[in-house]
Amino acid sequence: MTAVLETAPDRGTWRRGRVIAAFSALTALLLLAHRLVPNWVGNAGSLLETFLPWTALLVLPLLVAALLRRSALALVSLLLPALVWGGFFGGRLSDKTEAGGDLTIVSHNVNDENPDPAGTARALAATGAQVIALEELKKSEIPKYEDALAAAYPHHSVQGTVGIWSTFPLGDTRPVAIMPWTRALRTTVDTPKGPVAVFVAHLPSVRVRLDSGFTANGRDEAIGLLADALAGERSSRTVLVGDFNGTADDRALEPITARLRSAQEQAGDGFGFSWPAGLPMARIDQIFVAGVRPTASWTLPATGSDHLPVAASLAL
Known part of the structure; x- marks a missing residue:
């Protein structure tokens, strides 16, 4: 058996x-x-x-x-x-983009060591955006950006190291105090569908150090001052753009994200990482909105900067 x-x-x-x-x-x-x-x-x-x-x-x-x-x-x-x-x-x-939009805005930390400011400006203008916001402008290079953008963007203002260029008239433009020197501004963009308050900001840099960890205290203080300026804004339509040296997930940005929504999260396709340009790992360049509806949000190809430009189309 x-x-x-x-x-x-x-x-x-x-x-x-x-x-x-x-x-x-x-x-x-x-x-x-x-x-x-x-x-x-x-x-x-x-x-x-x-x-x-x-x-x-x-x-x-x-x-x-x-x-x-x-x-x-x-x-x-x-x-x-x-x-x-x-x-x-x-x-x-998931892809949350949709067609349409009344206002397209581009924001870019151009890097004060950018080897080709004019080329960077022309690349941004080629997007056809009605508003271009620039951060980390080097004083000696500002004329190069102005010359390259003058024909398509007749309205502009530079406040310290940040600037804004627009096809639509600008009004009530002023610096916003978030640091001892000017790294933020507020203006009104007079679009055919009514005024939109636009803030441009470049928050202090952060570093990771073995002895002190994530050195973000200066940035966090600037966030508080910027949030105070937003709290005093009377416009029902507000757009805040710039280099925040922080992501929308960072609790430090809650004073801002409690008031404004991330265009990338509302109407983007993927994470939209913007830094560093060679191998993007974090979305630290932001477009936040209130009182308008994002229809699309995306990053643009690399320029001479260490950041990627970010863009969004907004329905007013």
């Missing part, structure tokens, strides 16, 4: 990989509770939120480890961070 041997199921595949499963749960928890990461230790919370979409990469080494361990438990546990990440960011990956 021939004995028939049956192979028992490998129950070990559901027992192995408990450490991997624990790390999967911690990754999901980090996403869910990122607001609980404190800022009093080197602004760690803001640093995490600056690169929050990239937490998806934490799943890759866990996946490799789960496959090497041949652990069903570890593989299933990876659904936790994947589902949480999808809940946070899945909507941003």
